[in-house]
Amino acid sequence: MFTFGPLLAHNPNTLNMVLTEKHKELIERIGVFHEHKGMQPLVGRIIGLLLVHEEGEVSFDEIVEQLGVSKSAVSNALTFLQAKDRCIYSTRPGDRKRYFALKLSDWREDFAKELENIAEIQKFIDQVLEVRTEKNHEFNCKMKDFSDFLGFFKKEIPALFERFKKQQA
Amino acid sequence: MFTFGPLLAHNPNTLNMVLTEKHKELIERIGVFHEHKGMQPLVGRIIGLLLVHEEGEVSFDEIVEQLGVSKSAVSNALTFLQAKDRCIYSTRPGDRKRYFALKLSDWREDFAKELENIAEIQKFIDQVLEVRTEKNHEFNCKMKDFSDFLGFFKKEIPALFERFKKQQA
DNA sequence: TTATTGGTTCTGTGTTTGCAGAACTAACTG
DNA sequence: CAGTTAGTTCTGCAAACACAGAACCAATAA
Structure with missing residues (x-):
């Protein structure tokens, strides 16, 4: 049965960082920069988002919502970034989500x-x-x-x- | 009317450099290398051909024949290479052909x-x-x-x- | 157990790419 | 002039790309 309380409590969508126009524009520009380097568009956008996002760690869901793309596209792009060793994810106790971050240390x-x-x-x-x-x-x-x-x-x-x-x- | 003498004299196809298997294979490898850098396939092959060709200067026709591609494709690829300043052509007195070469000096x-x-x-x-x-x-x-x-x-x-x-x- | 969440994989599709082939142009030739 | 040569531009198409949407799966929750 539907219960309002748990929904709000468990739904992290409401916690998304607010991206200003400046943020969005910068993400786009970082995106095309990486496109020129041969990457597919969404991969570049994700790199941009992970760079400008204040936490540095962004959940799968938030990527989907902030960039307005499908889950499948995000899944494939993240698989690619991890294969290229440019990205990793961490998890948090009591939270099944994965939080993705750039491997900036490398x-x-x-x-x-x-x-x-x-x-x-x-x-x-x-x-x-x-x-x-x-x-x-x-x-x-x-x-x-x-x-x-x-x-x-x-x-x-x-x-x-x-x-x-x-x-x- | 058809005249055999002038045909042979003016037809430079017979003068094409002979490419061994080693040459051809190297051209292909140079081609894919440049593909990875974001260039279109034929552009990379042409760079390869201009590199391994003993004269260093290769006519439009010879490119078409050695690589087995269409004139239009070669025309576009050469236009691109010249726009990117990676390639120039020279001409010879009494010969309307253009001889293309890499701008290796740069x-x-x-x-x-x-x-x-x-x-x-x-x-x-x-x-x-x-x-x-x-x-x-x-x-x-x-x-x-x-x-x-x-x-x-x-x-x-x-x-x-x-x-x-x-x-x- | 069924329902929900978080994410992956499969299938289909509009778009872009990379080239072929034909039509075309400009310059020379006879 | 018509015919040839050298190369360009136009048109069309097969294949690859990049993504959406749906089906799917595994883990947790109720």
Whole structure:
């Protein structure tokens, strides 16, 4: 039978953070930024929401309601974010909901990985150099030059983080 | 009327570079690499072809034939690559064909741009920090930390290239 | 036990993508 | 002039994408 009291008590929808226009606009912009990086629209919006949300932890339901999308879409997007290790959830005693948060603590490793990833083109450059003849020496030289730089760059990444640590202290 | 002599003389198809299996496979791998970066498939294949092709300059026709795609697709892909400043064409006296090549000389600027681009997330982080309350201080601190690093990183980019130049000599 | 909650998986669908093929244009050729 | 060459633009379509909605499942509550 329907009981009003428990409904209010258990329904956390009423507790949703209030998003101002500024919040919503920022979420959208963060969304398109991530779209440009190849992610699907909703994934970018969720990242935006998790960033601007004052708690930093947001329930599945609140994501559905704040972004106005379906449960299935949110489920898939969150599965993706967790698979990519960009997101985790925690639970609370006496509460079956999952509270999702960005893994902001990993930004060093994430950023380092991104840097290494953009330098990955070196592998291809080197393989190209292996199959190329000497017919166009200048072209080959430019490629060799680029490859050398990429090798240098990769080596420099750890030092970069160390220098940051030093100048921070 | 049909004349055999001029046809052979003017038809450069017969002059196409021979691509081995190794070449073709490498082109495909370079293609998917660029697909992951958000480019459309054919664009990546063309970059691959321009890289492994011994001349470094490849005619429109040869691209069509070597990759087995339509003229329209090649036209659009080349327009895109030129718009992105990754590709240029040159012509030869008495030859109406265009010979396309990668702008390999610009790799420094291109790479610097890519680095700056991945650091662009800082703008969003800072805007997020502006709208956030102090309700979750730890979360804010991590974001501030990340933003500081991104600022530091951007500043370091020119020095990086200089250090490369120095150690090269 | 049935009902409810929290979330996942399946099915269908409008939209976008990526290309083919044809029509077209501009420049040269005979 | 008509015909050829080199490339562009237009039209259409098959496949992939991104999501909605419904069915579904597992855990808790009544």
